[in-house]
Amino acid sequence: MSPSSSRIRNIFEPLEPSYVADLWNSQFGIAQSVFMGYLFFRKAQSVWAINDNCLPRISYEAIGMRIMNLKDRPWKPTTSALQVFGRHATKNVIHLDSINAMIFLEGKTLVIESNCEPGYVVVFYRGEVLGCGLYSHGKLVSQIPKERRMASVVENGACEDQ
């Protein structure tokens, strides 16, 4: 398997779990064992994860959750994936107080001091993962997707059922 071929053909190609687990371990200090029991796939620049299953051989639009984007350096974790795996993080985490948490959830940038390395961080509030932030030089830029921000959910409105 070569990562470039999936980019060209735009199909899901299996990834070694250790490849994913090593990246998350080195960025967030998450134990590799947390990623056991999942299957990982790469499609174009995205990595997807699904609970270990026997997948029928049919054509898929999505396989499980999109957990990371490899397009840029460094790779970027999705907020959804951090809400699943991020609680196991032991480094590059930032805990916010309630005022800053609300600002972060509105998708804004915070001025904040932290010992984190510059790059993507897991943002916590009251012990719960809010999502992904980009930290550098005393600034934390919220990476919360637009439709999951505090102010914009009404305009989006795509998440309600009958």
Added chain:
Amino acid sequence: MDPLQRYREIIPNFDQFQRVQSLPLPPTARINTLKMDEQRLLERLDLEGMSYKTFRWYPLGLKLDVESPGKLLVNLLGYIHIQEELSMVPPLVLGPRPGERVLDLCASPGSKTCQISQMMENKGLVIANEPSLARVTPLRSNCERLGVMNVAITRYDGRNFPNVPFDRILVDAPCSSEGRERKGPGVMARSSCKRSLDLQALQIDLLKNALRLARSGGVVVYSTCTYAPEENELVVESVLDRARLEKISIPGLKDCPGITDWNGVHLDDDLQLSRRYYPHLNNTGGFYVAKLVKN
């Protein structure tokens, strides 16, 4: 003429039904146990001074007393999901278990898909099928926000979904949506017997394909959010040569049996095992649900 008038004979307390049908629907949500357990969520709502009531028939269902429930932090973080009360019924009737292989044939926007995943505790496999690319976006977004890790999405025409065996299949079919009128008026303007008959052909093909895909003894649940017998009992009757109906009973939720007479024609008596849910019985929308077991 009001298209609902043709149901006068089959809907009990018809005048009350009509009155309730024009009232707005109270906001409801489901607790997402994939991310938050029930007790902790309720404690959190209490702490935040939120006014709510749990459903009598489903402890994970909540009636919320707020104006914009979608804006709540607990919704943005995926601890609850805004979902109409009766929309929580079909997954319960389907009864998926951890480790099974389940197909949701008409999945978007995915409220029922995610409820199925939650009932399976994220174990086993759910295939959520949605032919429309535009409708895959909310389906994916809901699955990801709710922390679902056992759903794969496909985009087949449900009538031609490839031959893969499933333990359980939900066919929540495209329908005339008369039971959604309370959610946003306008649905009834498009509703007519002719439209229902047009949809019936698609609904029968979807249900027949689901019964082809289910393993022998597998469960297929057929549901719509409409009152039209053409889209409900008459669809289910067309497959009774290959499956048998099982009775649905949900304690605490008032229902009516499926009808066995329509427009002077007598239908299969077993159709009374399927269930009709009307707005004035539980202050909800409207739904029809049938549980089939493949021969």
